[in-house]
Amino acid sequence: MxxxxxxxxxxxxxxxxxMEGVVFKDITTLLTHPGxxxxxxxxxxxxxxxxxxxAVAAIESRGFIFGAIIAADRDLPLxxxxxxxxxxxxxxxxxxxxxxxxxTVEMHRNALPKGSRVLIVDDLIATGGSALAAADLLRxxxxxxxxxxxxxxxxxxxxxxxxxxxxxxxxxxxxxxxEQ
Amino acid sequence: MxxxxxxxxxxxxxxxxxMEGVVFKDITTLLTHPGxxxxxxxxxxxxxxxxxxxAVAAIESRGFIFGAIIAADRDLPLxxxxxxxxxxxxxxxxxxxxxxxxxTVEMHRNALPKGSRVLIVDDLIATGGSALAAADLLRxxxxxxxxxxxxxxxxxxxxxxxxxxxxxxxxxxxxxxxEQ
Numbered sequence: 001m002x003x004x005x006x007x008x009x010x011x012x013x014x015x016x017x018x019m020e021g022v023v024f025k026d027i028t029t030l031l032t033h034p035g036x037x038x039x040x041x042x043x044x045x046x047x048x049x050x051x052x053x054x055a056v057a058a059i060e061s062r063g064f065i066f067g068a069i070i071a072a073d074r075d076l077p078l079x080x081x082x083x084x085x086x087x088x089x090x091x092x093x094x095x096x097x098x099x100x101x102x103x104t105v106e107m108h109r110n111a112l113p114k115g116s117r118v119l120i121v122d123d124l125i126a127t128g129g130s131a132l133a134a135a136d137l138l139r140x141x142x143x144x145x146x147x148x149x150x151x152x153x154x155x156x157x158x159x160x161x162x163x164x165x166x167x168x169x170x171x172x173x174x175x176x177x178x179e180q
Numbered sequence: 181m182x183x184x185x186x187x188x189x190x191x192x193x194x195x196x197x198x199m200e201g202v203v204f205k206d207i208t209t210l211l212t213h214p215g216x217x218x219x220x221x222x223x224x225x226x227x228x229x230x231x232x233x234x235a236v237a238a239i240e241s242r243g244f245i246f247g248a249i250i251a252a253d254r255d256l257p258l259x260x261x262x263x264x265x266x267x268x269x270x271x272x273x274x275x276x277x278x279x280x281x282x283x284t285v286e287m288h289r290n291a292l293p294k295g296s297r298v299l300i301v302d303d304l305i306a307t308g309g310s311a312l313a314a315a316d317l318l319r320x321x322x323x324x325x326x327x328x329x330x331x332x333x334x335x336x337x338x339x340x341x342x343x344x345x346x347x348x349x350x351x352x353x354x355x356x357x358x359e360q
Contacts, residue, residue: 012269014268014269017268018265018268024268026268026269028259028260028267028269028288028291031251031257031258031259031260032235032257032258032259032291032292033257034255034256034257035255037248037251037252037258038252038253038255041252055212058245060241061240061241061244061262061266062244064241064242064244064245064248065238065244065245065247065248065258066248067245068217068244068245068246068248068249069248069249069252071211071217072217072218072221072249073218075214075215075218076214077211077212077213077214078211078212078217078245079208079211079212080208080211082241085198086241087208088194088197088198088204088206089192089194089206089208108208111208111212112212
């Protein structure tokens with residue numbers, strides 16, 4: 001199995017994306033590395049064993065990749081946190097600030113049984129806006145947030161601290177401590 | 181394990197989405213059904229055993245869900261076929277017609293080793309536009325398309341026939357034969 005350090009080396013730095021001065025952490029080079037997707041998901045599951053969860057919420061779009069694998073591995077329900085206008089039935093929605101502007105996420109109302117203990121999954125945590133918005137949606141829909149998991153944690157943006165302040169513990173496999 | 185017929189009953193019909201007169205096949209009710217995501221992916225993998233593939237291409241966004249599970253199960257590279265402007269490095273792109281307008285998909289150039297035999301995965305095939313565009317991108321990038329797999333096949337829209345005409349064999353787990 002690839003170690004977390006090996007996986008971290010498979011992430012590509014793309015300068016000036018999506019805007020000048022930002023170094024984008026590109027996970028697609030990890031995804032195309034044979035075996036690394038499986039191993040990254042395994043490491044996330046292992047780190048998440050501290051959480052008691054019975055459902056997974058995946059944040060669009062790259063969160064779907066890791067959320068789906070974790071949900072499938074554990075035979076758990078998978079609920080999608082999506083961009084506006086994508087979910088066909090009745091939704092609840094939440095606006096949030098993100099690194100490069102503002103955005104909105106939606107979730108189907110009554111997507112999960114009330115009282116579900118949900119693990120929020122995304123590929124990356126930056127300022128934490130989308131994960132906090134997801135937590136808010138889940139709570140408004142009668143669920144508990146059991147924790148959150150990310151492949152990459154851009155620690156220097158402080159999203160993790162905000163998550164913990166709102167009562168959501170989390171794991172981030174690969175910590176990036178500066179904007180390099 | 182849920183049979184394909186049981187899985188098909190977990191798909192919700194949402195009338196008049198995304199526009200009046202269209203009946204949307206909502207897979208989110210299957211995703212939140214415990215065990216069904218795992219089982220749907222298993223059925224897809226079984227059906228795809230006729231294809232010889234060594235990589236998986238997943239079409240944004242719901243295709244990421246099933247593509248990721250299949251790639252992870254087999255320790256295969258996963259390449260993302262994305263909406264414009266999402267991939268940070270150099271891309272190739274393809275416009276296509278879809279059921280409700282036109283769209284463009286992109287893929288990173290040199291995403292996979294030349295000669296890779298790629299399975300295209302999405303949740304649904306309608307008119308086949310996005311899958312055909314994905315096949316075109318993969319071929320332009322030096323790959324062979326080994327086949328394609330979908331959870332839902334909206335047979336009455338004829339996308340599957342177009343795929344086969346372009347040399348891409350495919351499997352669709354759940355066939356929907358009329359606009360009900």
